[in-house]
Amino acid sequence: MTHDHDLVLRPTEAQISAALNPPPGRNGGDLVVETLAALGATTVFGLPGQHALGVFDALRRSDLRYIGLRVENNAGFAADAYGRITGEAAPLLLSTGPGALTSLAALQEAAAASAPVLAISSQIPTAGLGGGRHGYLHELPDQSASFRGVVKSVHTVRAQSQIPSAIEAAWKSALTAPHGPVWVEIPQDVLLAETSIPVVTGGDAFPEELPPRPELTAVAADLLSRAARPAIIAGGGVVRADASRKLRQLAERLKAPVVTTPGGKGAFPWTHPLSLQSWIEDRHTTDFLEDADVLLVVGSGLGELSSNYHTFKPRGRVVQIEADLGKLESNHPALGIHADARLALQALLETVTPREDAEAAERVRTVLAKVSDRIAAQELTLEQDVLASVRKALPADSPSFWDMTILAYWAWSAFDAKGPNHMHSAQGAGGLGYAFPAALGAAVADPTRPVLAVSGDGGALYSIAELATAKQYALDVTWLIVDDGGYGILREYMTEAFGQATATELTRPDYVALAESFGVPGVRTTPETLADDLSKALGSPGPSVVVLPAVLRMFAPTHL
Secondary structure, X not given: OXXXXXXXXXXXXXXXXXXHOOOOOOEHHHHHHHHHHHHOOOEEEEOOOHHHHHHHHHHOOOOXXXXXXXXXXXXXXXXXXXXXXXXXXXXXXXXXXXHHHHOXXXXXXXXXXXXXXXXXXXXXXXXXXXXXXXXXXXXXXXXXXXXXXXXXXXXXXXXXXXXXXXXXXXXXXXXXXXOOOEEXXXXXXXXXXXXXXXXXXXXXXXXXOOOOOHHHHHHHHHHHHHOOOEEEEEOHXXXXXOOHHHHHHHHHHHXXXXXXXXXXXXXXXXXXXXXXXXXXXXXXXXXXXXXXXXXXXXXXXXXXXXXXXXXXXXXXXXXXXXXXXXXXXXXXXXXXXXXXXXXXXXXXXXXXXXOOOOOHHHHHHHHHHHHXXXXXXXXXXXXXXXXXXXXXXXXXXXXXXXXXXXXXXXXXXXXXXXXXXXXXXXXXXXXXXXXXXXXXXXXXXXXXXXXXXXXXXXXXXXXXXXXHHHHHOOOOEEEEEEEOOEOHHHHHHHHHHHOOOOOOEOOOOOHHHHHHHOOOOEEEOOOOOHHHHHHHHHOOOOOEEXXXXXXXXXXXXXXX
């Protein structure tokens, strides 16, 4: 009896001839780029460095498109966004030591947000590994140790024959749910040495699936079918699994109201009668979710933001679908289903019994009205008008990328993303400098739509060098910088907590003049002209900068 997995495809005569007679002048770097191309990669991000020159020389002999940024961390953010937009593993090419370490914050964001990034770094020559201590430039005692606590998996290469298999294993790891960044490192001499290994022509690019256990979905379907007040929290796992349509079908079948987390923005239609939108950081929403007798949590670990800063205390049964095993029941006891959101939602769709609930939509309207009244009482019309202007100017199918800034915190709760995978922020790890380089990566991934980046002036200074990248590759990104003269949210936090702020005020450049010095058009706008200026910038090809001098305030939290 022959099993499918026992079958081996016989090589053709042409393949045998090519393998026996590989072209001359190839090195270990060629094995890297050939493997990436064989797995389906078309674009790589990164920065060259002395130890990685074997890979960068090999790029010259390949069809891969290279996008070079000016700082490794920004290259990581660009790869992160490329992975989020395409669903593909985005290769990130780095050099040893300082170059590699500079990417750590970006890889932490990719890990927290489950973005598939394939980081490939050089290493010191083989002779120095394992404590050889030859004093090589960029030498670390154990470079990979710096990344093990950040990435999904680490893959070390010590010989050229290991390169294709290591990169293929890393690729599949990055794309197996939950997606995430992975780390491959290859010594300098292995990359530079001439190779007689045949050209890499194939690879298994298909990650493993993560289906739910049927006995668990059967119990979950029974609980949801018999629930009197079911509700759903949709997290980023729904977006990453491309499961938004299945989520909507299930919610409508169960008549279950849905709220999305910041990472799940756009997973459920904003104006749907069952949509609680994304006001998850509001006590009225928290109360509503606590009152559910069965709460379905899909693609969320119910972490700090998604639980209204851990004030959420569910009283009913919780069913949690989560691809990251470590997040399953990590915050609340639940019927935990370790699965990809798409496969689990499909299983529930096939087994739940439809419910009727004529009052569900009215309960949703009541909650949203309470939220609206709470915000309206705080006299925050400037902030609401600015966010409305951004929404008006941004085309419905354009993606947006938001830094850790006050306008982004508003957007987490109050911005209609207009669809799944359209709004992205650095709320996974919470570092500064994400928005603009990430938006550049998204523009590379899909050049047919303009992309918006939103930063404060503090965050903008982290990535200002990438104006050169935007200009060099003519990337269609409009960068909105809200200039309030400092770290606005930290100023607000410190003033409220201590009576005054420290270390939050910044001397900053004239951002319009600075943009123009890079050859990028810039305009200074006002709250009244923002919609028109932003719309004009988004409608013009290539990069542009719009600067809004304004001091925005946050709405009052409900978790304190």
